[in-house]
Amino acid sequence: MSIALSHIKITQEDDIQAIIEGCLKGNRAAQERLYKRFYPKMMSMVKRYTNYHEYHLAEEILNNGFLKVFQKIESYEFKGSFEGWVRKIIYHSIFDYVRKNTKYREKMVFAEEERDVVVTKTAIDKLNYDELMHYIQDLPENTRTVFNMYILEGFTHKEISEKLNISAGTSKWHLHEGRKILKEKINNLNK
Amino acid sequence: MKDNYSIDELVRQKLANGQEQHNLSAWANMERMLDGKNPYNKPEKDSKRRWLPFFLLFVVLGSGVAVALNSYTGSEQLPISNANTEQAASQAVASINNQDNTQAADVAAAISEPTQGSFQAQQTTQSNTNLPAPTAAKASVNNTIQEQNKQKAQQTNLNTKQVANNNSIIKNSSNAKQATNNNEPDNSNSTPIAAVASKLTSTKPTAQKSKEDILALSTKKETITPTAIANNAKMDTKQIDITALRVEEKIVTDANGNKSIAFDSTEFSVKMNVPIEKTNPRYVALSKKDQERAENKTGILSSALENLKGEEKIVASSTPLPQKTNAVVPEIKAKADVTNNTNEKISFYTRFKNMSKALYQKANTATIKIADKQIPIYPGMIVGVNASVFSKHNFGGFQGGLTALTPLNRYLSISTEARLLHKNNSGYTVNDYNYTIKNMSVDSNSLSSSKIYNYQVDSNALGYNFKNFYTIQMPILLNAHVRDFTFYGGLNMVYGFRMDVRTSNKDYVVNVADTIATNSVYNQRANIGKRYTRDDFNSRFGLGYTVGGSYSFNPNLYLDLRFSNVLWDNSKSATKQQISNDMFQIPAIQFSLGYRFRKFDRTE
Numbered sequence: 001m002s003i004a005l006s007h008i009k010i011t012q013e014d015d016i017q018a019i020i021e022g023c024l025k026g027n028r029a030a031q032e033r034l035y036k037r038f039y040p041k042m043m044s045m046v047k048r049y050t051n052y053h054e055y056h057l058a059e060e061i062l063n064n065g066f067l068k069v070f071q072k073i074e075s076y077e078f079k080g081s082f083e084g085w086v087r088k089i090i091y092h093s094i095f096d097y098v099r100k101n102t103k104y105r106e107k108m109v110f111a112e113e114e115r116d117v118v119v120t121k122t123a124i125d126k127l128n129y130d131e132l133m134h135y136i137q138d139l140p141e142n143t144r145t146v147f148n149m150y151i152l153e154g155f156t157h158k159e160i161s162e163k164l165n166i167s168a169g170t171s172k173w174h175l176h177e178g179r180k181i182l183k184e185k186i187n188n189l190n191k
Numbered sequence: 192m193k194d195n196y197s198i199d200e201l202v203r204q205k206l207a208n209g210q211e212q213h214n215l216s217a218w219a220n221m222e223r224m225l226d227g228k229n230p231y232n233k234p235e236k237d238s239k240r241r242w243l244p245f246f247l248l249f250v251v252l253g254s255g256v257a258v259a260l261n262s263y264t265g266s267e268q269l270p271i272s273n274a275n276t277e278q279a280a281s282q283a284v285a286s287i288n289n290q291d292n293t294q295a296a297d298v299a300a301a302i303s304e305p306t307q308g309s310f311q312a313q314q315t316t317q318s319n320t321n322l323p324a325p326t327a328a329k330a331s332v333n334n335t336i337q338e339q340n341k342q343k344a345q346q347t348n349l350n351t352k353q354v355a356n357n358n359s360i361i362k363n364s365s366n367a368k369q370a371t372n373n374n375e376p377d378n379s380n381s382t383p384i385a386a387v388a389s390k391l392t393s394t395k396p397t398a399q400k401s402k403e404d405i406l407a408l409s410t411k412k413e414t415i416t417p418t419a420i421a422n423n424a425k426m427d428t429k430q431i432d433i434t435a436l437r438v439e440e441k442i443v444t445d446a447n448g449n450k451s452i453a454f455d456s457t458e459f460s461v462k463m464n465v466p467i468e469k470t471n472p473r474y475v476a477l478s479k480k481d482q483e484r485a486e487n488k489t490g491i492l493s494s495a496l497e498n499l500k501g502e503e504k505i506v507a508s509s510t511p512l513p514q515k516t517n518a519v520v521p522e523i524k525a526k527a528d529v530t531n532n533t534n535e536k537i538s539f540y541t542r543f544k545n546m547s548k549a550l551y552q553k554a555n556t557a558t559i560k561i562a563d564k565q566i567p568i569y570p571g572m573i574v575g576v577n578a579s580v581f582s583k584h585n586f587g588g589f590q591g592g593l594t595a596l597t598p599l600n601r602y603l604s605i606s607t608e609a610r611l612l613h614k615n616n617s618g619y620t621v622n623d624y625n626y627t628i629k630n631m632s633v634d635s636n637s638l639s640s641s642k643i644y645n646y647q648v649d650s651n652a653l654g655y656n657f658k659n660f661y662t663i664q665m666p667i668l669l670n671a672h673v674r675d676f677t678f679y680g681g682l683n684m685v686y687g688f689r690m691d692v693r694t695s696n697k698d699y700v701v702n703v704a705d706t707i708a709t710n711s712v713y714n715q716r717a718n719i720g721k722r723y724t725r726d727d728f729n730s731r732f733g734l735g736y737t738v739g740g741s742y743s744f745n746p747n748l749y750l751d752l753r754f755s756n757v758l759w760d761n762s763k764s765a766t767k768q769q770i771s772n773d774m775f776q777i778p779a780i781q782f783s784l785g786y787r788f789r790k791f792d793r794t795e
Binding site for chain 2 (some may be wrong): 028031033035036039040041043044047049050051060062064066067128130132133136138141151152179182186
């Protein structure tokens, strides 16, 4: 079994190698394979930063990111995960959009509001991927960005404040606001 | 097992490795991008700025109108044909008065004794002597001889007779003085002669005039101001012709030796300078017909005047009728004809200009009556930009409207406005989610102590969006004026027009499974219907407040900055109220440039 899995793993790596080499040559088929291979995960990441009704916008951001991937693929040095490299470029594409289209107002957060928000197991059980994605997309734009960067991308408030040119307090406020809204919606789902 | 989970963990667990389904169109668009084409229609970023050209156009047009109206300030008035007629007549009269002054001396010399007779003519001289205004009795004289005037209008010899009878007038006037001493027709002491004369003479007892009075009148150089006019200000005069009647009394003895009195009446024209009561507020401009009649009281047709020769002079005036007099009446007619003809040819621009002039003059003189006082109104217009503040969405745009200010005293005034505000939507969208459960099944066998409720949920997301919306604001403000600054505050009434919303729809099917312990109480999922409707975006009326200030560059132009907010509106449903909270009842600032048609100078 482990031999079969390792075989699969080697095959996948060879596959990636072949795709990259094909993209370096400008092979459209290789580009298509690369695009379709990473589309599901990357699109999931992009959708988290866009509104529910802005599907075309999410696709545009994703395709802009993939365009950069194809343009800069020769700079990939085969060090580290290729998926991580693609994810990084797609994330920059997301962040370019966020920087251009969002404006932040400074907020104040009290220390008591910084603690995590909890939901019940029952609520979690009822919740599936699509619904949660829907709730994330329905957050206010600025809150959604901070929430994603902190929860899913793992940035600290300091890093978020530097990237978005806001204060750490504002970042904390948006995170708290995002948690509060999600909790309310998830609990409403339970009713 | 844990009962509570961190929401952070939940999100990471569910979404970190989430994957979306393929979309065929995505790769197609990607191919186009790889081919150098952009398949995505860029959102019109200029939509936010699309209002800018319209705003600039509005500012330019408004400034042009303001400048055009401002150029009509002050002295220019609508033409009045009567005024020009009077002016021409005055000029004609002036030319008469400036003729040979020696003739005046001759006439004065002739009036050397108190006159007798039934009628004393008041003769004009060639100097600037102005006799008193015609009295009521003289008007009655004219009325009684109206019919005779019509018949004798063509008698050009009248003037000759008048000159010849000049001396007899003087002699007969003394008799009239004796006979009409009291000027009472029913005076027991009056003779029939006196009774007739009393009807013909003025109410002023002419018989009381002494020789000195007549000489004084005849030689007086300065203008005599009629006592009927209250103010003593210098007034323009015009010369009119009055037909006077001279009655000669004769004692006739018949064959039987009975004596009777016979009267021989002759007409003559008297020129009199009559003040034109231009400053008299009771003065009413005559119609053209009446003007002609007033200026031609002699009854002599203008055609007859045209035939007058130099030697045919009116007795009271030894100068010939000026040609200009003849021209006065034709000029009036000619001018009227020109005006009438011109009206037919007036272009739209000229008519618009005249209408604007008239409106501007009305605006400059508009008043409102409060407690029997006429208080001036200062109308104006404003144009500017606005932006919402302290809200999660930015609704910015521009506004324009009309204003009216009424001063209460030097420091306070009340103003009202009607402003139309255009606001752009920068991303506010109303999302309405609804779920319909299509299938539901319960699985009691898979787990020993739990049941699994499986749902197939038909989910729909309906989004309402709009590009812009309009409101009308009608504030009533109390203003406090401090030098060039004005500070104000007051009630603001706002009407929001119906929003033109567009909807976007997305349907998707979700499979949901609820795992519930057998002993637990479980409420099955229910459908969630749509909350919002298009009616929630209908018009609404609200009340709020406005505070602000302005700075006046001059009595007409000022800059205005204000803060306004709507506190209440007439939304009934919860969804409509939610929309009001998000976009109607939000504070906003407005920055405007204002122009008052009428100069607002607090020193007035």
